[in-house]
Amino acid sequence: MGPLQGFVHPGLLGLAALAVVPLLIHLLRRRKPRTLEWGAMRLVRLAHERTRRRTNFENLLLLLLRMAAVAAGALLIARPLLRDDALPGVLDAPRRDVVLLLDASASMQQLAGGESAFSRALREAERELGTLRDERGDRAVLIVAGEQAQLLAERSLGEVRAALAGDLAAEDGTADYAGACALVGRWLERRSELDARHAPELHLYTDLQHSGLSTREFGAALDALAPYGVALQVHSVAGTERPDDLAVEAPRVLVPHPRPGVPFPVEVDVHNAGARPATARIALFVGGEKVGSEALAVDGGARTRARFEARVAASGEVLVEARLEGDAYPLDDASGSVIEVAAPLDVLLVSGELDADLERDPSAYLQAALGSTGGAETPLSDAALFDARVVGSAELDSPDVDLARPDVVWLVDLPSLSANAAARLRARLDAGAPLVISLGPRSEPSAWAAWSCAEDGAFGPQALLPARLDGRRELADRAPGYFRAATIDAEHPALSFFADERWRPLFCELPYRGFVASTPARDARVLARFDDPSASPLLVELPLARTSVYLWTSSFDRAWSRLPDSPRTLIPLLQEWLLGAADPTRAPRRAVVGATLFAELRGFPREPSWRAPDDRTVPLAGPVQEVAANLWRVECGERARRVGAWRLVCADAPPRHWWIELPQVERDLARIDARDLPLVHPLLRAAVETAAPDADATDGAPARHAEWWRLCVWLVLALLVAESLWAARIGSRRS
Secondary structure, three states: OOOEEEEEEEHHHHHHHHHHHHHHHHHOOOOOOOOOOOOOOOHHHHHHHHHHHHHHHHHHHHHHHHHHHHHHHHHHHHHEEEEEHHOOOOOOOOOOOEEEEEEOOOOHOEEOOEHHHHHHHHHHHHHHHHHOOOOOOOEEEEEEOOOEEEEOOOHHHHHHHHHHHHHHHOOOOOHHHHHHHHHHHHHHHHOHHHHHHHOOEEEEEEEEEEEHHOOOHHHHHHHHHHOOOEEEEEEOOOOOOOOOOOOOOOOOOOOOOOOOOEEEEEEEEEEEEEOEEEEEEEEEEEEEEEEEEEEEEEOOOEEEEEEEEEEEOOOOEEEEEEEEOOOHHHHHOOEEEEEEEEEEEEEEEEEEOOOHHHHHHOOOOOHHHHOOOOOOHOOOOOOOOOEEEEEEEHHHOOOOOOOOOOOOEEOOOOOOOHHHHHHHHHHHHHHHOEEEOOOOOOOOOHHHHHOOOOOOOOOOOOOOOOEEEEEEEEEOOOOOOOOOOOEEOOOOOOOHHOOOOOOOOHHHHEEEEEEEEHHHHHHOEEEEEEOOOOOOEEEEEEEOOOOEEEEOOOOOOOOOOOHOOOHHHHHHHHHHHHHHHHHHOOOOOOOOOOOEEEEEOOOOOOOOOEEEOOEEEOOEOOOEEEEEEEEEEEEOOEEEEOOEEEEEOOOOEEEEEEEEEOOOOHOOOEEEHHHHHHHHHOOOEEOOOOOOOOHHHHOOOOOEEEEEEHHHHHHHHHHHHHHHHHHHHHHHOOO
16 A cells, blocks of 8 residues: 555545536636627737637636645545655654553652652653643543552543642552553553554553562463554663662560560561661550660661560550651551450350369369469460359359350360250350360260261251260270370461470370260361371361350360370460460451451440541441341441551440551562563563664554644645635736
């Protein structure tokens, strides 16, 4: 095809037929001359013969000028298209379609010279927008790639300018590059056939963060844009080297369950992500009050640790927050953990047989162990965690015993259970309160059949045991050998203390002389198993909707085990097990940006409201819902998109806290060398390298076209002026 590529409005070319109008007017106005002889006619005829040829030429030229002006006007309306190289740029510059993509991830908040990378990206985008012209028909599209990519403007250059001048800011999450490319793809699909002839320019303004640009999702999204023949020009708004950055890790409370008024140690790690040594001062805040600070020197690429001692006067939930003096990346200069400083848990021990001989009463051992601090024999809490009391099994039928009040109810080696007591205990389970059942030599497996799971493993509406009991397994008196715990689920909170190789033998080497064999319920989780040939369960948990029921298949007295003789095993086991069982439905208190926050509260909350880190009030997601008996769910109306401490505030209860942390990929500020962008994906080009057309990049790409309308305008004007001057000249000569 030649230089002429077509017309924007080919249907309007029919207007060129109007060029014959001047000819028709000329023909219609022609008159047939009359012959009139008179004396001087001979002289007039001679003069006319001399001027007729010139007059006819002048009239013909005037007619052609008028017809050409009409035809050029029709061409102007039809808007012919030429290749870019068909005309000099002074006659017609090509129209430009520009897509501006802004990286709004957390790493764009890093500072250099007091200015964030995102502010520099806005400035560079405004500079590019300033090269576009409304009168040329240029268009621009603005897309911001935050946690979720958004198309902010596409209608006019003025709309894009207003969006760039608006309240744009980098978010605290990752950049949705894949979503941004999908928006570009949909915009390209909406373009008309004419627009498709203009290959758009795609500009990405980013800090070249490696973890963001090298994802598979982004690569797949770029692959989808390849058929459009586009390339993504990448503008670096940050340096090429990894920036100096100090990051604080989450504070670690070394005592798992601190108690009111008792000091507890806290450790905080600081990481230097840069290559050069750096110094900083770190401060620790507990419940909003500063408890200490320490100056640190950290080598490049290394970590160092600060240690503090804190104390909380009253029980309740407390936010422990570590803060660094601000550096180039403020988002990782603070980190927090939510801890529970609780009053002793109320534990009701129900004994199968109250015995004056403490050696024969497992509930007495448990009561003593639950009231113990552990002292120097355990590295856990040095304050009492439980308030344990013992009642007989017959009291379960008494209405004077309120089964809803204790945090934990523990059935200790009960021979059997009445139907009334079983119904009351099942109501407690259905209300979301935990139940612990331990067996022993007094327990009759057949007597528990009515309250066990079904043959098919289903946990029926009357069941209490998370297993089906199969019978006792006891070693005879003076018989050699013993059973041990062969395997444990060290990831479960109840046994996490024994995950450490230093403490694992305390649990796994303890001898047992007997247990009750069992078959766990269908959805039960076996946390520990014996080393017998059948790998019989020792500890079983069945998670329910709002709580869990536990089964310990051996005893807590000397009849079947040596637990009473090993406080280093018994006390950590009870502390971790029961504290976790008392609140199994507690929502996670540490999450990453974008998490959905909710809380489940005992008792109806009055005037609940969520507060963001900037103390902005966030509406609820909907009405407060009762998910179980007197258990109410309160959900935040928006995702947690800002790093920091979020709170749920109620009029009749202390606030509950959540710490929202930076996504791990946004902690890594390593950057891609701009020269390596084509290695990440062929469509990625450094802006400085793609300023001039790249032959390889345009192979197979649709040709760019220029509209010839400027030349048409000048042609029409020139023809009209020439027609007017020529008509005036003819008139003056013939007057």
